[in-house]
Amino acid sequence: MSFPIVVMNNRCRISDEVIHVVRSGTEGGHISNASHPLTLPLVWLVQNHQDWPTVVTALETGLEALVRIGWPLPFHPPEVHESLSYASSPAPARRIPLMPEALYPSYAPTLFVKGLGPGGNSWLVHAVAALRHRWQTEQKQREETFVNLLNEMGIHLYLxxxxxxxxxxxxxxxxxxxxxxxxxxxxxxxxxxxxxxxxxxxxxxxxxxxxxxxxxxxxxxxxxxxxxxxxxxxxxxxxxxxxxxxxxxxxxxxxxxxxxxxxxxxxxxxxxxxxxxxxxxxxxxxxxxxxxxxxxxxxxxxxxxxxxxHPRSSRFVFLPEDLQLAERLKNVRNTLSWSVFRDTVEALGIRTDITDMWNLSVFPERGELPPRPPNFEASIGCFPYEGTFRVWHKTETPSFNRLWPAIRETASWLLSENQSQEWDQVYRRSSWIPGIRGRTSERQPGRDEQEPQLWDELVGMKRTGSNTEWSRSDTLSVQKLVTGACAGAEVYWDGSFLWLVVRGQKPCETWPRLRQEISRLSAAELIMMSLSRQSGQSVRQALDHMRVKMLEWTRTHSDGTYRTLDSYQLADLLISVDKTSREQFMEHWIGPLVRGQGSQGLIDTLYTYLSTGSVQKTASALFLHQNTVRYRLRKTCEILGLASLEKTSDRENLWLASRLWMMAQHPK
Missing domain, CATH: 3.30.450.40 (GAF domain)
Structure with missing residues (x-):
């Protein structure tokens, strides 16, 4: 991924597009004590961007100083990346070793800074941490190359x-x-x-x-x-x-x-x-x-x-340091057995974990993992079933190095095949939903399921924004979270909707917390609605009713929320009215008030007064003097051309119009 850099007066700055992309892609990043307003996107650029001038620009922006980076390369001259005017600046340079714990610190990466002020000095900790992360990532990649080459050489010598x-x-x-x-x-x-x-x-x-x-x-x-x-x-x-x-x-x-x-x-x-x-x-x-x-x-x-x-015609393709273990890894691929894979890798003196794209473990009953960072970490799988494979040494001298490529390949196979099988189950289970009956390319003849007859609660989820389709991998991640939060729930896929059919009553507090967790992991706003089963109501009827309600909400609101449809409140009725009709109604009754100055205070006062019917209660609720309330009501009548607020029909329509306006301003 490359980001645009805007050049101004021989210097660079990070463009607004970079800020938007990085902020949206790193939501929930663990950056604390960030004094600079752009700490999160700048740190992301320093850690991940392939273009060194962009990295230097990000460091300049955060440190508000000139920088030079000495970056060693194995078996090659070290690279030096610096600000345009670093060499000509007369300011003294401050040397900051990035890996002081290295065996040879003088041959480790180093940061030099000129003109570091108080503001930049507080951001220095983020710069050092980001560069260390970049270096450690490169070291892991080199170690992986090292092990792979040894494995290839073993096969070469074997043949x-x-x-x-x-x-x-x-x-x-x-x-x-x-x-x-x-x-x-x-x-x-x-x-x-x-x-x-x-x-x-x-x-x-x-x-x-x-x-x-x-x-x-x-x-x-x-x-x-x-x-x-x-x-x-x-x-x-x-x-x-x-x-x-x-x-x-x-x-x-x-x-x-x-x-x-x-x-x-x-x-x-x-x-x-x-x-x-x-x-x-x-x-x-x-x-x-x-x-x-x-x-x-x-x-x-x-x-x-x-x-x-073994003869040379043997079908082994892995480095045969331990042929029994290599055979067991092949058996894992044939049987898709998690337990055999776990036992095999633990025999090599390591602990492993495989996570999906939401960083949720796909290992059933994986047990406690070491609290320290993993010794190896690699991306595995293929779209749409991708994830991460992590390895922890259990001994100081693990014996898995030669088999590492085979282990990683087997983990990738397990992830892809397991996720594919789980998706097939979800899709077949959802085939009764009318919304996916037209997707004939994925249907398997004779495998359509019947709609569930036993259910107590239906929960619907829909993303807001432009990307509303639930992908396969996201659906499976939601299924992990849902089954962990509620043992009696099943996930059904419906394109842009996910439905949870719950057997057994579940407290309403479960779903708001689950919505927040899914929104955080998927980096998308989410609307979630729940409906308890009514007498004689089928799950198909409840699903159709909720789909209409959720579509109405997403047409008028861009943010996520959790709502229950069990109690039919006025807000639900108002939401069901189309947006154009609501806007026309507000324009007719309070349009001049909305367009005038100080509309917030006047409408708040009008709505509170019409709700309470008392000047005293309105003043108390809004922390105003009673004379201020009376003045605002008189001014409201003047703007709207009303003699008074005594007429019942006027009061009802004004209350409803102000309520619609407040709902538009504060959707939640």
């Missing part, structure tokens, strides 16, 4: 011939995919004191290759000490060896990270991930590479174990 050449080629290939570095090559220790290059990607010279004594040069030192090395600028490195200097210079290699690796077969060597430009290589790059080559060792062992137990 290969176990030759050393296969290992070398896979090591270089997947290391380049992980780092996106232009030049990656590896050297193996052939003898006790020599390492030689065996495979590369990105080298332009077909004759590239070297033999290096252990202990000499960068690779020889790493091979001897088994410790990683980072080279910011190879030309200035004291570790460079004269025998390979020219070869390295010819390739234009200037910087990189070099890590040792070892395989269970006894093979060991050095992996080079290099660039053709000098930049301060981060130690975190070397740490990630160390994790990668260490994971390859485990992957190799798993693939060899699988080969010894």
């Amino acid at each position: 290969a011939q176990s030759r050393p050449e296969d290992i070398f080629a896979a090591l270089v290939y997947y290391a380049q995919r992980l780092t996106q570095a232009p030049v990656v090559y590896t050297a193996v220790r052939r003898k006790s004191d020599i390492i030689e290059t065996v495979s590369n990607r990105g080298i332009s010279n077909p004759g590239f290759g070297f033999h290096l004594k252990v202990g000499r040069g960068v690779g020889g030192t790493v091979s001897k000490t088994h410790e990683s090395v980072v080279i910011p600028d190879y030309r200035r490195s004291a570790m460079r060896d004269a025998t390979v200097t020219r070869m390295i210079d010819d390739e234009g290699i200037l910087s990189g990270a070099i890590v040792p690796w070892a395989m269970p077969t006894g093979l060991e060597g050095v992996l080079y991930v290099t660039h053709r430009q000098a930049y301060p290589v981060s130690p975190t790059d070397a740490l990630l590479l160390e994790r990668f080559v260490g994971g390859i060792k485990d992957v190799y062992q798993s693939s060899e174990k699988a080969k010894s137990q």
